Amino acid sequence: MPEAARRYLAHTTDGRPIREIAREVGCHASTILRQVRKLETLRDDPLVDRVLAEPGDLLDDPEDxxxxxxxxxxxxxxxxxxxxxxxxxxxxxxxxxxxxxxxxxxxxxxxxxxxxxxxxxxxxxxxxxxxxxxxxxxxxAEGRGGLSELIAAQESRAALAQSDASVFLSGTGNDRRSRSRAVSNGPGFESPLSALARRRGPDGSPFLSPDLVSAGDRLHEDYAIAGFGKSDLIGWDGPGSLKPHYEAAHKMKDRRRSAALLRTLDAIRDLGPGLSEVVLRCCCLREGLEATEKRLGWSARSGKVVLRIALQRLSLFYGRTLTKDGAMIG
Structure with a gap:
């Protein structure tokens, strides 16, 4: 079940304050409040209401x-x-x-x-x-995009425990109040890219253009197919840090996974250690902007500006390598 359903039950069933839940998650209380309100609206759906009225269905992970x-x-x-x-x-x-x-x-x-x-x-x-x-x-349309992510996760079963698809279906543990700070989930949840793409600037244009969103989505799919763990590329500080991954890619017998791994490494190397971290966290790990800003010690609302700069460079990189790598996966 989406993690926000567990947060909703922690608030409505267990009576836990929203601010307390927000502190555990590592986000602003208004974020939890929005999720609670959206879920209250979703309970108008008889199917959702039936499942949430029997919270025992949410307590245990599936055996398989x-x-x-x-x-x-x-x-x-x-x-x-x-x-x-x-x-x-x-x-x-x-x-x-x-x-x-x-x-x-x-x-x-x-x-x-x-x-x-x-x-x-x-x-x-x-x-x-x-x-x-x-x-x-x-x-x-979001469901069709989600299907693409699930298929990519299936092709990388070795990394499935770290994939956002796995967290989406089973949460982060047997206690519904357990929290994941790395992955955002829940009713009405949008990835950082989707949320920013919906925002408009003073001139009415979207904060993130479609080509920037496409670049972020492409990196996410390659990352999932390659089977990286959550911390494999976080904190790399130079070409030497990426060398073991390049060597592993060249030894792989699975050609599709090897190609995805190489594309991801090339893109990350082109971005550099600084810009690549925000892209990895927001695009690949689906970490929220607020959590990313907090982890990296940035001021509030600065993450979206840095993310846009990083996506602009990533889009230019894919533009240069398009003829070699072909169109977007999926």
Missing amino acids: RQTSIDAATRALRLLCLPRAMMLYSADLPKPAIIKTVDEDDTELLGAIELDLAAALIMRNWIAPEGGTSIKRYRIT
Whole structure:
């Protein structure tokens, strides 16, 4: 389940103050308050409300984390099919994924667990599309992007325990009040890039242009496919620090993973130790800007400016190497 669902329950069920939760997470109290309010709104959805009304479903991790991630990937793949949708009714034991064949006929494609369906809704990977007694849901643009991330994580199972996909499905531990400072999750959660791309400057133009967002997304996908651990590239201080990773890449038999690893290293080396750290934290580890500023000792709201500068350089790097590396992955 998304971590923000656990924070919501810690506040509403356990009665913990928002400021106390925010101190544990390492963010501003207003961030937790926004998540709580968004989740309150999401509880208007009967499926989400049913899952959160039975918090026992949120307490324990799945016995097989990889099985849960595979189930999410299969569900999103099915929902990507033309005329596919998810149906939910209080009378059904599980939400069903169906496909309309013609005006009067449908085909059952599969079913998914209630808590998984609720997690997809909270992440805005699927969204309601009407219905009264039977609710209909379809995959969103964010869901299609999430599917790409899950597929990349599947191809790097050795690093799956550190991937944001793993945290999304199971949280950070068996206690729902456990917190992860490195990864942002939850209902309505947007990555730092998506959030900044929605902001507008005085002239009405987006703070991050589409090419900058694309550059950050490309690095994130390469990073996931390469299978880096959370701390593998954090804090590197020179070419010598990257040498072992280059050597490992050249010895790999998996050509796709090796190519992704080399592309990531080349991009990070081009950025340099300073700019690369903010890009790694915000784009690859999905760390929030507030947490990044706090970790690096920066003043408030300075992170977005540094991140934009880093993404501009990253975009230029990909522009120079585009003919060699080809188009974006996925």
